[in-house]
Amino acid sequence: MLNFGKPLVVTIICSHRPHTPIIGFESPVVNERSLSQRLAADVMQRCDDLGRCSDEPGRLTRTFCSAAMRDAHRLVTGWMEAAGMSVRVDAAGNLIGAYLPPGSNPQRRVLIGSHLDTVADAGRYDGILGVIMGIAVVEALRESNQSLPWAIEVIGFSEEEGVRFRTPFIGSRALTGTLDAGMLTLCDDNGVSISQALDHFGCDTQAIDECRATPGSIVAYLEPHIEQGPLLESLDEPLGVVTAIAGQTRLTVEWAGEGGHAGTAPMNLRNDPLPIAGRWAVAVEEAARSTPGLVATVGRLSVDPNVPNCIPRCVTASLDVRHQEDAVRIAAVEKLLTLADELARGANLAMRIERQHEHSAVAMDARLVEGLAKSVANCSVAPQRMVSGAGHDAGVIATVAPTAMLFLRSPGGVSHHPAEAVQESDVALGLEVLVHFIHALASEA
Numbered sequence: 001m002l003n004f005g006k007p008l009v010v011t012i013i014c015s016h017r018p019h020t021p022i023i024g025f026e027s028p029v030v031n032e033r034s035l036s037q038r039l040a041a042d043v044m045q046r047c048d049d050l051g052r053c054s055d056e057p058g059r060l061t062r063t064f065c066s067a068a069m070r071d072a073h074r075l076v077t078g079w080m081e082a083a084g085m086s087v088r089v090d091a092a093g094n095l096i097g098a099y100l101p102p103g104s105n106p107q108r109r110v111l112i113g114s115h116l117d118t119v120a121d122a123g124r125y126d127g128i129l130g131v132i133m134g135i136a137v138v139e140a141l142r143e144s145n146q147s148l149p150w151a152i153e154v155i156g157f158s159e160e161e162g163v164r165f166r167t168p169f170i171g172s173r174a175l176t177g178t179l180d181a182g183m184l185t186l187c188d189d190n191g192v193s194i195s196q197a198l199d200h201f202g203c204d205t206q207a208i209d210e211c212r213a214t215p216g217s218i219v220a221y222l223e224p225h226i227e228q229g230p231l232l233e234s235l236d237e238p239l240g241v242v243t244a245i246a247g248q249t250r251l252t253v254e255w256a257g258e259g260g261h262a263g264t265a266p267m268n269l270r271n272d273p274l275p276i277a278g279r280w281a282v283a284v285e286e287a288a289r290s291t292p293g294l295v296a297t298v299g300r301l302s303v304d305p306n307v308p309n310c311i312p313r314c315v316t317a318s319l320d321v322r323h324q325e326d327a328v329r330i331a332a333v334e335k336l337l338t339l340a341d342e343l344a345r346g347a348n349l350a351m352r353i354e355r356q357h358e359h360s361a362v363a364m365d366a367r368l369v370e371g372l373a374k375s376v377a378n379c380s381v382a383p384q385r386m387v388s389g390a391g392h393d394a395g396v397i398a399t400v401a402p403t404a405m406l407f408l409r410s411p412g413g414v415s416h417h418p419a420e421a422v423q424e425s426d427v428a429l430g431l432e433v434l435v436h437f438i439h440a441l442a443s444e445a
Contacts, residue, residue: 123420
């Protein structure tokens, strides 16, 4: 049983709220500000710097193996090396920095990180914050110069959002050994396969199997992440401890009819798929609102030929369904697909379904959840336990290693949007919690 009490030699000094974050070590701190505040300020600046690494002018979009990702790797590599880490890029494009504290066993490690890719027109913190906080934790540990029984690795996963290839978690799947050869043949809109993209990025796809973690080598995977929702802010709490990640289904439905001239085809002779897609999208909204805890989204519509004076020939709609209970999610998806088929038959349309991703609800490691909650409480903050409605690399890694997530509140509950934000004071507090947790974990190793 872990004893998450006083950690080894390091001392975490926490005040009662309002919180003034302090990480105190027995070695002197040369800066007037506390170490946690200084590192938090660095984290915020680095997230701003990465926000300029984009595939598109005027907005932040950074996709798997793109030129912008190469620029991001260059920046993050420099910060990792400055923190005393050796840095490598694996065959799946994951950026990994390894820190070997005094007395550590390099064959075992604690992983801290998240993903470096973004959605289109993104904010600066989703995923990226977890990687940069991981580097800051290493900087804090290195400054204390205290021994740990294992290495610390900070990992920036190459792909989590599923933007370029419409399949998520490429980076973390490689680490768990679930990125098979068939997935490497998936192509983007320009006909470039995952394998070709990796080759162009300088990765050896023949070595994909070497990305897989040796069983038992990961002591814990920790993912700091913005909440991406409004709960913590509504409770006036800076941090949350994730107990589980909701199950998720992603798919597309395609309805194909007959195109034609918008002015000459009589309404009663048309086979127009767009009205059918619209009716189905409304039904998706109604189903989610009538089922407690269910969220369902039609986030993308593709219309062919998508011109004003032509009847659509084909319409493709995405579907994203999530719930913390798998049975509820699965039943909702089947009901919506049955309705899609009924609408297609009634309108004399052909229909095709393509499933992109599905994962069950994933519980975080109970022992790590309890330890992380105690580290939060150690800093005079109520440990808010919560379920994540968003998918994360943590949900993939949890299938092979003990995993925990620390949420930081999202002002306004905004994410996947340029207005995405995080408070610097919350980052400082999160760094304290993570350092305390690591030392507490080490004390029982």
